[in-house]
Amino acid sequence: MDLQANKSPQSQTPVTTQPAFSKQELGTEKPHALIKSEEEGVQLNVAELWDFRELLYFLTLRDVKVRYKQTLMGIAWVLIQPVLTMFIFTLVFGRFVKVDTGAIPYPLFALSGLLLWLFFANSVTNSTQSLVSNSNLITKVYFPRMFVPAASVTAGIVDLSVAFLLLVVLTGYYRVGLSWHNLLLPFFVLLMTMLALSVGLLFSALTVKYRDLRHALPFIIQIWLFASPVIYPATVVPENWRLLMLLNPIAGIVEGFRASLMGLPFNWPHIAIAGGITLLLLLVSFYVFRRLESSFADVI
Amino acid sequence: MRAAITIENLSKRYRSGGLHPGYMTFREMLGGIITAPFRKQSFGNGTNTIWALRDVNLNINHGELVGIIGHNGAGKSTLLKILSRVTKPTTGQVKLYGRVGSLLEVGTGFHPDLSGRENIFLSGAILGMRRAEIDRKFDEILAFSELEQFAETPVKWYSTGMYVRLAFSVAAHLEPEILMMDEVLAVGDAAFQQKCLDKMHQIRQQGRTILFVSHDMAAITRLCKRAVLLERGQIVGDGIPQEIVNQYLSSNWKTGADHEWAGPSEAPGNDIVRLRRVRVCDESGSTVSAVSIHNPFAIEVVYDVLKPGHVLVPVIELHNEQGVELFSTHDTGSEWRHKPREAARYTSSAWVPGNLLAEGGLVAHVSIMSHIPATTLHAHERNAIAFQLVDNQPEDSARGDYVGPMPGIVRPLLKWTTTAAATSPI
Numbered sequence: 001m002d003l004q005a006n007k008s009p010q011s012q013t014p015v016t017t018q019p020a021f022s023k024q025e026l027g028t029e030k031p032h033a034l035i036k037s038e039e040e041g042v043q044l045n046v047a048e049l050w051d052f053r054e055l056l057y058f059l060t061l062r063d064v065k066v067r068y069k070q071t072l073m074g075i076a077w078v079l080i081q082p083v084l085t086m087f088i089f090t091l092v093f094g095r096f097v098k099v100d101t102g103a104i105p106y107p108l109f110a111l112s113g114l115l116l117w118l119f120f121a122n123s124v125t126n127s128t129q130s131l132v133s134n135s136n137l138i139t140k141v142y143f144p145r146m147f148v149p150a151a152s153v154t155a156g157i158v159d160l161s162v163a164f165l166l167l168v169v170l171t172g173y174y175r176v177g178l179s180w181h182n183l184l185l186p187f188f189v190l191l192m193t194m195l196a197l198s199v200g201l202l203f204s205a206l207t208v209k210y211r212d213l214r215h216a217l218p219f220i221i222q223i224w225l226f227a228s229p230v231i232y233p234a235t236v237v238p239e240n241w242r243l244l245m246l247l248n249p250i251a252g253i254v255e256g257f258r259a260s261l262m263g264l265p266f267n268w269p270h271i272a273i274a275g276g277i278t279l280l281l282l283l284v285s286f287y288v289f290r291r292l293e294s295s296f297a298d299v300i
Numbered sequence: 301m302r303a304a305i306t307i308e309n310l311s312k313r314y315r316s317g318g319l320h321p322g323y324m325t326f327r328e329m330l331g332g333i334i335t336a337p338f339r340k341q342s343f344g345n346g347t348n349t350i351w352a353l354r355d356v357n358l359n360i361n362h363g364e365l366v367g368i369i370g371h372n373g374a375g376k377s378t379l380l381k382i383l384s385r386v387t388k389p390t391t392g393q394v395k396l397y398g399r400v401g402s403l404l405e406v407g408t409g410f411h412p413d414l415s416g417r418e419n420i421f422l423s424g425a426i427l428g429m430r431r432a433e434i435d436r437k438f439d440e441i442l443a444f445s446e447l448e449q450f451a452e453t454p455v456k457w458y459s460t461g462m463y464v465r466l467a468f469s470v471a472a473h474l475e476p477e478i479l480m481m482d483e484v485l486a487v488g489d490a491a492f493q494q495k496c497l498d499k500m501h502q503i504r505q506q507g508r509t510i511l512f513v514s515h516d517m518a519a520i521t522r523l524c525k526r527a528v529l530l531e532r533g534q535i536v537g538d539g540i541p542q543e544i545v546n547q548y549l550s551s552n553w554k555t556g557a558d559h560e561w562a563g564p565s566e567a568p569g570n571d572i573v574r575l576r577r578v579r580v581c582d583e584s585g586s587t588v589s590a591v592s593i594h595n596p597f598a599i600e601v602v603y604d605v606l607k608p609g610h611v612l613v614p615v616i617e618l619h620n621e622q623g624v625e626l627f628s629t630h631d632t633g634s635e636w637r638h639k640p641r642e643a644a645r646y647t648s649s650a651w652v653p654g655n656l657l658a659e660g661g662l663v664a665h666v667s668i669m670s671h672i673p674a675t676t677l678h679a680h681e682r683n684a685i686a687f688q689l690v691d692n693q694p695e696d697s698a699r700g701d702y703v704g705p706m707p708g709i710v711r712p713l714l715k716w717t718t719t720a721a722a723t724s725p726i
Binding site: 032034036295 | 396427
């Protein structure tokens, strides 16, 4: 899979792929790996990523294990964080402000949005830091660097899966029935994973060079939360602002996730736009990451 | 011979200053963020850059054990980093024929909060091992580290020695066809170092290629069949370890095994005596820069006496690489001890017996003094000559069959006696 651009005929990079010159030309066997200058083209080496796939597993395992080591509550934090946040928002928006969430009870409305949102926010926060906090690895050993921020996202999926039990309990409590819409839940989780991965890849690569992003990140996350229909329904947004909200893929993903959870009708055009933007963002992030990757060890 | 590594015109340029020379506004920075990923990395006019490597060409064959030496900043680590693909070269290319494993530090990928067991898997995976491979070798790795009873303890509670042992054990069980190591031998106690060296021998005997950077010249001459000397990013020597190590030591002390002063004006000394030449020679009288540890050698001092009537004593002080003074010797035995000299050229030699000193680089300070009527220093030259003692014919030296690092500044070949008791103790 080529990510366009700068693809010169000799732009082949390492491992298992066909080298750029023929056997006859070299006179001997083909090299196992060819190291060329940093001016070469950008491409996503899928074969290499596949070759190292077990590393993603081990990095994810590390991130999950390390996160709750030496804590009193351990893995319970995965549940405490969304539950407490849900209570606060239920109190403020459900009781005091009384926002209209239609057919969905506010606690369920908030929790369904918050689970996805917290997955996104935590994944992005962790992956943004990931390359810099793993600089000892980056400067000492070669492996596809993409796996470092990616492991932060996959570790987030583990948390999300555990926290999903809360949602099961709460839908049971409110007696929400099953429907075929439920089958699409993994699809929206997948979309959110892709979005978290693309933002995480982009931010982590840029943070290697510009540490400013670390300081800006809490604001970005906070603003993004308020710009997304996580704790309030999209219906409270005035008509002319709603077009703008279309550009925020979180909106389409969260609303779609709720619809499939509650068995409500899907807003397909909105979901399609969110999916399209996510895919585009992912391609841009892959490109930027690969472009900057070769200089990580030198500037980190 | 099958090639393992082919390096062609390899160069690496680094910025010497900070990331951004001078001041940068927030707006420029934002502009930089947006355009940076789409821009070719350019270094401007090159005034703020240094070449860590410049036009390096090197071919290494399968099964070679090559030592890379050089001063700090000569480019050794940069070369290993490029070969292990941590960083990319600025120009040139490298072809690697075989699976590469690199050990640029001890404990790559270790996480302090994880247990020994978990770290074996994590570090193994980061260093390029498959999960099935780690599973298979797990017991062996743990046994090699001698840490079986601590497998479930977080490594942050390990002592430094335990940590290093576990880390090296993982690394030692990598089975790359090409192994690159950066100073990892300098860890652990003597017994563990011996284990590591045995492992290296084993890897080498399996026909694998090893490339290692070290400041331990004795290890380089003992283990390698080939050494490469880097200086300011370029290869300035490539060949037999003894010769290359000598070249390195000579450039270190700015002198070699033979030091001759061109004219009396440059030569150290006063109006009474001047040094003309200092060299190391063997029993046949030829200059040697690498002396086998079991052979006697002489330090020969040639000097001109310009004014007659003085009683002169040549003095030699010998130091090792660590700066430890091994001995200081005055000419006490020759006929000239109490005899005033005529104006002439003299040659004095001090003979050092074989099997006395330990292997390694040596440097000699040379002086000419008078003790009668009062102690006077006429000529003095620090670091007059540098040479090395090598211990690579173990059958003739105190080393015996042991190949590891051998401590001590002297290495006498002693007479040993061993007797067996007539009756069994059991």
